[in-house]
Amino acid sequence: MGEKTGVWQGTLALMALRTLETMGPQHGYGLARRIEQTSGDRLQLNYGTLYPALLKLEQEGFIRSSWGVSENNRRAKFYELTKAGQRQVMKAATEWEQTTAILARFLAPAEEA
Amino acid sequence: MRQLRAFWIRMRGLIGARGNEDDFAAELESHIAMHTEDGIRAGLSPEEARRQALIALGGAEQTRQAYRERRTLPWLETLWQDIRFGLRILCKNPGYTAVAVLTLALGIGANTAVFTVAQAALLRSWPAKEPGRLGKLVATTPQGEEINFSYADYQDLAEQTKSLEGILVYNRRVKMLRVGAESKAVLDDVVSPNYFSVLGITAQAGRFFTDASQLSSEPGVVISDSLWHRVFNADPSLVGKQIWLTNRAFTVLAVAPPGFRGLERMVPTDLWIPVTTEYPSEELADRKNREFEVLGRLRSGATTEEARAELDSLGQNLAQSYPAADKARSVSLISERERLREAVTPTLILMTAVGLVLLICCANVAGLVLARSDARRREVAMRLALGAGRLRLMRQLLTESLLLASVGSALGLLLAVGLLRLQPALMLPAQVEVGLDLHLDASVLMFTAAVAILSVLVFGLAPAIQLSKTSLVSTLKGEETGVVKGLRRWTLRNALVLGEIALSVVLLTASGLVVRSLLFSRTLPLGFDRQRQLIYFDLLPGIAGYNGQRSAAFFAQVEEKTAALAGVRHAALARRVLLSDSGGGLEQRVSIPGVELPQGQLSIPIKFDTVDGNYFRTVGTRLIAGRDFNSGDIPLGARVTVVSQTMAERFWPGQEVLGRQIVADGTACQIVGVVEDAKVNSIHETPEPYLYFPFAQQPSEDGTIIVEADGSSKALTARILSELQRVDRNVPVSVRTVDYLMQQAFWEDQIAAGFVGVLGALGIFLGAIGLYGVVAFTVSRRSREIGIRMALGAERKDVLRLVLRQGLTLAAIGAGIGLVASFAAMRLLSTMLYGVKPTDPLAFVGSAVLVILVALAASWLPARRAASIDPMQALRTE
Numbered sequence: 001m002g003e004k005t006g007v008w009q010g011t012l013a014l015m016a017l018r019t020l021e022t023m024g025p026q027h028g029y030g031l032a033r034r035i036e037q038t039s040g041d042r043l044q045l046n047y048g049t050l051y052p053a054l055l056k057l058e059q060e061g062f063i064r065s066s067w068g069v070s071e072n073n074r075r076a077k078f079y080e081l082t083k084a085g086q087r088q089v090m091k092a093a094t095e096w097e098q099t100t101a102i103l104a105r106f107l108a109p110a111e112e113a
Numbered sequence: 114m115r116q117l118r119a120f121w122i123r124m125r126g127l128i129g130a131r132g133n134e135d136d137f138a139a140e141l142e143s144h145i146a147m148h149t150e151d152g153i154r155a156g157l158s159p160e161e162a163r164r165q166a167l168i169a170l171g172g173a174e175q176t177r178q179a180y181r182e183r184r185t186l187p188w189l190e191t192l193w194q195d196i197r198f199g200l201r202i203l204c205k206n207p208g209y210t211a212v213a214v215l216t217l218a219l220g221i222g223a224n225t226a227v228f229t230v231a232q233a234a235l236l237r238s239w240p241a242k243e244p245g246r247l248g249k250l251v252a253t254t255p256q257g258e259e260i261n262f263s264y265a266d267y268q269d270l271a272e273q274t275k276s277l278e279g280i281l282v283y284n285r286r287v288k289m290l291r292v293g294a295e296s297k298a299v300l301d302d303v304v305s306p307n308y309f310s311v312l313g314i315t316a317q318a319g320r321f322f323t324d325a326s327q328l329s330s331e332p333g334v335v336i337s338d339s340l341w342h343r344v345f346n347a348d349p350s351l352v353g354k355q356i357w358l359t360n361r362a363f364t365v366l367a368v369a370p371p372g373f374r375g376l377e378r379m380v381p382t383d384l385w386i387p388v389t390t391e392y393p394s395e396e397l398a399d400r401k402n403r404e405f406e407v408l409g410r411l412r413s414g415a416t417t418e419e420a421r422a423e424l425d426s427l428g429q430n431l432a433q434s435y436p437a438a439d440k441a442r443s444v445s446l447i448s449e450r451e452r453l454r455e456a457v458t459p460t461l462i463l464m465t466a467v468g469l470v471l472l473i474c475c476a477n478v479a480g481l482v483l484a485r486s487d488a489r490r491r492e493v494a495m496r497l498a499l500g501a502g503r504l505r506l507m508r509q510l511l512t513e514s515l516l517l518a519s520v521g522s523a524l525g526l527l528l529a530v531g532l533l534r535l536q537p538a539l540m541l542p543a544q545v546e547v548g549l550d551l552h553l554d555a556s557v558l559m560f561t562a563a564v565a566i567l568s569v570l571v572f573g574l575a576p577a578i579q580l581s582k583t584s585l586v587s588t589l590k591g592e593e594t595g596v597v598k599g600l601r602r603w604t605l606r607n608a609l610v611l612g613e614i615a616l617s618v619v620l621l622t623a624s625g626l627v628v629r630s631l632l633f634s635r636t637l638p639l640g641f642d643r644q645r646q647l648i649y650f651d652l653l654p655g656i657a658g659y660n661g662q663r664s665a666a667f668f669a670q671v672e673e674k675t676a677a678l679a680g681v682r683h684a685a686l687a688r689r690v691l692l693s694d695s696g697g698g699l700e701q702r703v704s705i706p707g708v709e710l711p712q713g714q715l716s717i718p719i720k721f722d723t724v725d726g727n728y729f730r731t732v733g734t735r736l737i738a739g740r741d742f743n744s745g746d747i748p749l750g751a752r753v754t755v756v757s758q759t760m761a762e763r764f765w766p767g768q769e770v771l772g773r774q775i776v777a778d779g780t781a782c783q784i785v786g787v788v789e790d791a792k793v794n795s796i797h798e799t800p801e802p803y804l805y806f807p808f809a810q811q812p813s814e815d816g817t818i819i820v821e822a823d824g825s826s827k828a829l830t831a832r833i834l835s836e837l838q839r840v841d842r843n844v845p846v847s848v849r850t851v852d853y854l855m856q857q858a859f860w861e862d863q864i865a866a867g868f869v870g871v872l873g874a875l876g877i878f879l880g881a882i883g884l885y886g887v888v889a890f891t892v893s894r895r896s897r898e899i900g901i902r903m904a905l906g907a908e909r910k911d912v913l914r915l916v917l918r919q920g921l922t923l924a925a926i927g928a929g930i931g932l933v934a935s936f937a938a939m940r941l942l943s944t945m946l947y948g949v950k951p952t953d954p955l956a957f958v959g960s961a962v963l964v965i966l967v968a969l970a971a972s973w974l975p976a977r978r979a980a981s982i983d984p985m986q987a988l989r990t991e
Contacts (some may be wrong), residue, residue, distance in 0.1 A: 029144045047144070047169050048176030051137070052183035059119035061184075074147060077140045 012045075012053050014096065017062060017089045020081045025068075027076035028054065054079060062088050126185040133362065137180055141173060192504075195512035202513060209485060210517070213478045216882055217521025219875065220474030222528030225553075225561045227467040227532060232556065233549040235456035238449060239408075242313030248417065248446040248883040249436070250280075250407035250424070255441050257645035262407050264388060264397040264703040266431055266439065267305070270407075273427050276420040278412040279311035282405035283376060286391070287588075288384065289845040291357035291651070292344055294834040296653075296845035298544040299340065301358075301384035302375050303391045309335070309369075311410050319367030322387050335385040338371040338828045339546075358384070360656050360843055372550070376408065380547050400438035406513070409446065417448040471568060473879055477607050479572040480886025482749055484893060486580045507581040514573025522990060526553070531563075542856045543848065577869040606890075610883040611927040612967070617876030618931025618960050619938055623930060624873040625956030626946055627866045627938060633744070633948030634862050638738055640791020642733025646822040647851035648830055649690055650675075650837065655814025657843040662748065665812035667841070672725070672818055674836050680829045682821040685731035688723040688813050690849075691791050692858045698793055701777045701804070708764045720793060721777070721804035723811045729788060731821050739771045739786030746807040753807060760802035777804065796858050797947055826850065865945055877964060880927070881971040888920045889975040896982055903984040912980040920972025921965070928961045935960070 015035050016043060023034060031054075032047045039045075057063045062085035070076045081089070124508040126133065145166050170176055172497025182881065203210040238244035250270075252259045264282065271280045277714075283304045289296040289980075302308075309321040322333055334356070336345075345351050355362045363386070375382025388397065388405075396402055411420055428444030486493075533551040540548050654667045668686050676684035689699065711717070726742040728734075737758060746753050754775065761770040773784050790800035808816070821830050830848055839847050892899075899912055939951040949956075 003602075027143070027147075028140065046171035048171035048173075049178065051140075051176060052179045055180060055183045056119065059122045060115040061118055070143075070147065072147070072150065074143055074150075075139070076143045076147070099896045 011096075012049065013057055014089075014092045016050065016053060016057065016079075017081065017085055018093070020063065020079060021086065021089050025078045025080040027068075027070060027078050029080065030070075057085070061085075087110070120186075123184065124188045124189070133184060134177075134181070135175065137184075141170075141176065145170065145173070174307050178873055191508075192512070196516065198509065199513040199516045206485070209481060212882060212885075213314045213481050214521045214524060216474045216477050216481075216879070217518055217565075218524035218528055219878070220471035221518075221522050221525030221564055222532065222563060222570065223525075224464075224467050224471050224564050225529035225557060226532040227463055227526055228412045228560050229529065229551055229553065229557050230549065231460045231463050233551050235460050236453065237378070238453075239312070239376065240314075241311075243410075245449050246411040246413070247312075248409055248411065249452070250409055251445050251447055252428070253443045259403070260406050261403040263400045263403045263438065264392070264403050264405055265400045267405060267407055269431060270424070270427055270444070271305075273430075274409070274420075274423060276412055276415040276423045277409040279307060280407060280409040281308045281311040282304045282388065282407050283308065284381075284388075284404045284406065285377065285380070288739050289360075289656070289847070290344070290383075291845070293843070294831075294838045294842075294846075297344070298845050298847060299358075299383040300380060300545050301334075301386050302382045303386050303388055306387050306389075308385065311408070313374060314370060316367035317370045318349070319365065321367050331452075332361065332390045333366040333387070334358065335367045335369055336365055336876045337369050337374065337381065337383050339374070339381065340383040341368050355387075358386075359845065363390075374550055376406075378549060380545070381550070383545075384806045400435050403521070409868075417446065417450075421446050452981060454533065470875070471564065472571065473609075473613060473883075475568045475572040476606075476881045477613075477879055477886060478517070478568075479575060480606060480610075480883060480890065482572060482576040484890035485575045485885050486510075489580065490583055491674060493580055497583065503581045507577045510577035510580055511569065511573050513783055514569045516572075518565040519570075522561050526558075526561060529553070539867075541860050542853055544849075600644060606883075606887055607923065610880070610887050610923055611930065612632040613876070613880040613883045614924055614927025615931035615934055617873065617880040618928050618964050619935045620869065620873035620876040621960035621963060622931075622935040622939060622956050623942060624866070624870040626942060626949055626951065626953055627862075627869045629949040629953065629956065630946045631843060631859070631862045631866045634796055634859065637792075637796055637947075639692070639796065640734055643851055645733055645851065646824065646826055647732060648820045648822055648826050649832075649849040649851075649854075650818040650820070650833065651690075651815075651847050651849065652818065652837070653815050653845045654841070656845055657841060659844070660814055661812055664814050664816075665809055667747075667844070668808070668812075668816055668818070672727075674840065675818055675820060675833055676727075678829070678832055678836065680823045681833075683727055683731035683825060684821075685727035685819045686725040686807065686808050686816055687728050687819060688816050690817050690819070691732070691793060691794070692854050702777045703778075703804070705764055706774055706776070716776075719777075719802050719804055721806060723806045723808045723813065723816075725808045728805075730818070731819050734791055735789045737787045737789060739784070741786065742805075742807040746809060748810055750810075752780055752782040752810060753785045754782040755788055755805040756784055757790050757800070757803035758787060759790050759800040760804065761787045763802055775804075777806075782806070792858075796862075810840050817918070837981050862947075873960075877967055880964070881967045884920055884923060884968055885974065887923065888916060888972045889978075892916055892921060892975040892979045896979070899979050899982050900984045900986075903982065909980040912982075913976045916976035916979045917969070917972050920968055920976070923964055924968030924972075928964050931964070932957060932961055 015038075016031060019031055019034050023030075026034065028050060029047070032045060032050050035050075036043060036045055039043075053065065054065075057112065058065060062082060063079050064082055065077050065079050067075060068078045093112075127539065145163065148166035148169065149159065149162045152165050153159055155162075157165065167173060241245045241247055249260065250262065252262065262282070267282050269578070274280060281304065283302045286301050286303055288299055288301050290299045306322045309316070314321075316335070317338065319335075321335055335601070336351075336356075341347055341351065351365050352367060353364065355364055357363075369385070375385075409420070411417070424444045424446055427441065428439075431439045431444070432442055493506065497503070530553065533553075535546050536551055619714065652668070654664050659667050670686050672686050675681060698720040699722070700718040700720050702716040703719045708918070724742070726746070729736055729741055739755070742755070754777065756775075765773065770784055770787055774781050776785065777780075788805070791799075791803065792798060793803065818833075820829075820833065834846065834848070837844070899907075899915075902915075903912065935957060936952070943951045978989065
């Protein structure tokens with residue numbers, strides 16, 4: 001499993017939300033690095049694709065953004081979860097767990113047979 | 114909800130794009146800076162660190178683009194771009210745009226107007242709540258289908274039916290409503306008391322009649338919103354007051370809601386009166402007296418089939434119980450769905466006809482677009498070369514077409530409104546208001562939108578596809594626009610233009626004939642002088658209780674008082690008015706001693722009028738021989754008559770007529786005078802024998818005082834009306850003028866001339882545009898060839914001739930076909946033509962010449978453009 005996989009459609013948003021939930025407010029760059037680290041560097045992430053995804057989440061009201069100062073004293077835009085975002089993480093995580101659980105049932109016997 | 118919120122934010126993102134773009138640029142800059150710093154910290158050179166950061170990002174510009182697309186709605190943005198670009202292109206060619214828009218407006222406007230008429234006349238449901246549950250009762254008899262029922266039968270049906278929850282009757286009548294000094298004819302529906310409740314309509318003021326008990330005491334009436342506004346100035350206190358209808362007082366119970374016009378589409382109802390007020394009960398009990406139309410409302414849940422089966426058995430019961438009246442009559446029901454199904458075919462025929470007009474319009478606009486798109490080939494090639502996608506390009510071209518169609522539809526809607534406003538002017542003038550309820554509603558607007566989109570597909574798609582297929586290299590190199598092979602071949606477009614021209618010749622010939630016929634009709638002698646200011650006061654003393662000699666005395670008194678007024682030249686009395694609306698005519702059986710009647714009959718019916726001694730003098734009928742009636746022609750005196758010229762010539766050709774006897778309705782009369790023939794019912798009737806009798810010897814309970822006024826007659830009319838009031842205000846009187854009668858008499862001719870004339874104008878307009886499109890197309894295709902010709906020494910006039918020849922050849926062939934077709938088609942018109950033959954050379958030559966002239970004008974514009982081609986430029990750039 002040495003090869004890096006691309007990001008599946010729709011999962012990036014959940015990753016970003018979940019990361020914001022555990023880490024608190026983050027700027028885009030930090031968020032991108034964090035997602036890569038969490039995946040154990042197995043994810044091939046084009047940092048550029050993160051920004052439209054963040055914008056979509058903001059338009060949907062799950063996160064909000066404001067300008068602030070980074071740990072290295074650099075101006076950066078920080079993203080943070082809203083109330084609706086917190087609910088969305090719960091909801092999406094449950095859905096995702098269910099999906100993987102169902103898929104696992106399909107895949108497990110096939111490997112044994 | 115979330116999607117909606119996001120959509121809204123993206124919509125807003127379209128505005129104020131700049132600030133947000135800077136904001137994101139700053140964010141991206143800080144991202145790259147942080148990544149670079151991390152790289153430097155890991156030991157990379159600053160340049161390498163920045164390069165790595167950009168690679169990880171996947172490109173700054175790509176990111177910006179993806180971000181921009183998410184931030185706003187890209188399709189909306191490009192649509193807006195397309196629209197702005199399209200508008201600029203259309204504004205750059207105002208002539209082309211105006212012609213295209215006008216053509217589309219004509220097609221779309223005509224379609225919208227016809228659809229509105231079809232909807233009002235055929236498709237619209239009953240003006241009621243849940244109209245789908247209403248059905249019309251019909252009776253099938255050996256003579257065919259009938260819609261009229263007797264009230265007694267209706268009552269039996271209403272009592273016994275279980276599948277219909279309500280069932281109502283209505284019957285159209287006319288009443289004289291007293292308004293000030295005058296009485297106006299108004300249309301009333303005599304209805305069953307449950308009429309409004311079965312329809313599910315509520316009054317806007319007052320209360321409708323509901324149960325029979327309140328009806329018997331005092332006559333009550335419901336008036337329409339239109340009458341309330343027209344006559345009573347929307348007086349809010351009218352409910353509860355009394356109005357006079359044909360000399361009977363009625364209490365206004367309620368005002369119907371705005372827009373409710375009763376159940377007849379063409380003839381709006383002004384008043385509703387309960388059956389029991391209008392008819393004596395013995396008349397309602399008579400089962401042979403079938404005057405009522407019946408409408409039933411299905412119980413909810415009941416099907417048409419159930420209702421029909423039940424009505425059938427109820428009808429059989431009626432036929433068994435009352436064989437004298439109802440034998441062999443069976444009862445059935447036409448549901449709303451069946452009525453609509455029957456309305457579909459005429460609607461389709463109507464829409465197909467007017468749809469063809471739209472198709473021709475679209476074909477013409479397509480021709481214009483093609484002619485121009487050929488000239489735009491280089492622009493398109495340039496944009497393709499700069500990287501525009503073909504689909505994107507097609508979308509841009511279709512957007513342009515859609516813009517044309519939108520403006521065209523807006524104009525078309527205005528045109529339709531104008532056409533619909535014409536309705537009152539087009540209807541036969543009548544004393545009661547008739548006409549369809551025409552207005553643009555949501556369904557009409559949707560129809561127009563659909564037509565517009567359809568027309569874009571028809572006229573815009575082909576040029577768009579063709580243009581977007583432009584071969585980039587060859588166009589930029591200047592090929593393909595040169596000499597094109599097979600230019601003269603018979604294309605569909607040429608055939609279409611030929612057809613349009615031929616059709617316009619036919620229509621113009623027809624209008625020429627109809628107009629000449631109208632002009633001829635206007636010179637026909639009518640048997641009275643229509644230049645005189647004649648005013649007619651129609652009086653109904655019979656309604657106020659006058660009969661026989663009392664009526665004659667009443668008229669004599671009224672005439673005397675009227676004649677004495679200043680401004681009155683003459684006043685006369687007649688029972689019937691020439692060229693009056695009523696048509697038909699009174700007749701007496703006449704036998705003539707000493708003259709054998711056709712087919713050996715003992716007597717023949719001859720039309721007549723009763724007039725007094727002032728009549729011929731007042732209306733201007735010429736006395737040919739003998740004398741007028743005079744004061745000696747009294748009831749007890751010798752019976753006399755005046756005959757028409759045709760009567761005299763037919764029965765006593767070449768002989769002395771005066772002094773001879775005829776026997777009319779059993780009474781011998783002596784002929785004392787002969788007058789010129791007069792038109793009785795129609796300006797186109799052939800003269801018939803006609804008789805005049807002295808009013809005093811045959812008095813009637815209705816009659817008309819005819820006044821010849823000195824000049825403008827408004828004030829005089831009012832004075833005469835108040836004079837009539839003073840004699841007896843209970844006698845209903847209504848007023849007509851000679852102008853009104855003439856409008857009626859010439860209505861048919863005028864409508865025919867107007868209709869055919871408008872069609873002719875439309876035809877020639879479309880033909881001209883079609884021809885222009887074809888010629889302009891060829892010119893733009895041949896500009897290189899023309900350039901070469903000019904470089905080789907061809908002069909301007911040679912080029913003009915070259916192009917004009919093409920247009921004129923097409924026009925001449927089309928006109929030839931049109932003339933031949935006219936020759937065949939005009940026979941159909943022959944029954945409508947008076948004083949002009951259907952082969953009238955002037956109409957034929959005139960229409961052909963007019964078409965050729967218009968064709969010349971239509972080809973002139975592109976020809977002039979061709980002649981002004983600069984040979985050097987044409988050769989260098991093309």
